[in-house]
Amino acid sequence: MRPSRKPASPVLGAAISAIGAASDGLVPGDSRFRHSFEAPLARIRPDPDQPRKHFDPAEIAALAATMAAEGQLQPVLLRRDPEQRGGWILVAGERRWRAAQHNGWTSLLAIEHTGDAALAALLENLQRVDLTPAEEARGLQRLLAERGMSQAAAASLLGRSPAEISATLRLLTLPEDFLERAASLPRNLLVELARLEPGSLRDRLLRQAEAGSLTVRALRAARATPPVPQQPKALRATLLKALTAKLARRRAEGSPLTPEERDHLAALRQRIDALLDF
Numbered sequence: 001m002r003p004s005r006k007p008a009s010p011v012l013g014a015a016i017s018a019i020g021a022a023s024d025g026l027v028p029g030d031s032r033f034r035h036s037f038e039a040p041l042a043r044i045r046p047d048p049d050q051p052r053k054h055f056d057p058a059e060i061a062a063l064a065a066t067m068a069a070e071g072q073l074q075p076v077l078l079r080r081d082p083e084q085r086g087g088w089i090l091v092a093g094e095r096r097w098r099a100a101q102h103n104g105w106t107s108l109l110a111i112e113h114t115g116d117a118a119l120a121a122l123l124e125n126l127q128r129v130d131l132t133p134a135e136e137a138r139g140l141q142r143l144l145a146e147r148g149m150s151q152a153a154a155a156s157l158l159g160r161s162p163a164e165i166s167a168t169l170r171l172l173t174l175p176e177d178f179l180e181r182a183a184s185l186p187r188n189l190l191v192e193l194a195r196l197e198p199g200s201l202r203d204r205l206l207r208q209a210e211a212g213s214l215t216v217r218a219l220r221a222a223r224a225t226p227p228v229p230q231q232p233k234a235l236r237a238t239l240l241k242a243l244t245a246k247l248a249r250r251r252a253e254g255s256p257l258t259p260e261e262r263d264h265l266a267a268l269r270q271r272i273d274a275l276l277d278f
Contacts, residue, residue, distance in 0.1 A: 036075045039110040041100055044078065044088045049142075054132060054183065055098060064099035072096065077113040133187045134179040137171040144169075170194040178206055185209060192219050 067073075076093030090097055091113045100108050131139070143154055151169070155162045171179070171194050182190065193209060196202040205222060208214035257265070 036109050036111050038107040039076075039078060039088055040107050041097070041105060043081075043084070043086055044076075044090060044097060044108065044110075045081065045084075046090050046094050046097065054135070055095065060095060060098045060102055063095055064102035067096070067099050068103050072100070072109045075109045075111045078110045079113050132183040133168070133171055133185075133190050134183065137168050140165065140168055141172060167191045167194075175206070178210070181210060186216075189214065189216055189219065192216055192223075196223060 074093070074096070076096050077091035078088040079091050081087030081089050088110070097108060140154060143149060144151065149157075151165045152162050155165045158165075168191075171190055174190070174194050179190075189209060193202065193205060196205065201222065205214060205219055208218075
């Protein structure tokens, strides 16, 4: 006679039923999708090769307020940190990471990226609308250099025209210190400046652009105006001495200036002031 089986524990039976029901919602091991998880903020660090270097504190604060009110609506992309066990490096989403820090959060919704992290980070940044023109140009330059990619291939990958890619890269011919100071200038103005050959005309227009007194129309007009032939320095000095002597003789005469003479001298004063400020 076979021994009778012990009745199953009610607690164990309930647990088995719960596991069976939950297994229907588990992610299968062969899923084609990467699924999100919570990553500790303390174990995440930004990518040191991130093309974007400027983060407006006001924009980060605004994003932090939105995330505090609505939650994190889009996960960040992370790759495993080869230098820190259990650590992560940001592939995309540094603004969200900074906003989470601003809010004092301890974790962030993330997805692990196991593909080409450098390419993904570059593409994600180059598709942003808030990059400065110089940051965009450096990111493009890095994409071409590190991937051995042609400008035509980069244009196709980013959904842009080859002419736009070429114009963006040409920005890097402008002086580096000027690009750092000119982050807020319009892109089309910078493109026009980059089309100028290095020289006194470009230097003068760069100063006007930084002062906020240069428009695209004025720049094109200056570029279209033929340069004035430069006189030898000795001849210029002789002419200035002769002019100074004539003004001294006119002063010595003691007679009042005519209205026409006053207009000419006022215009001359403006030109002299402009030369002294040059």
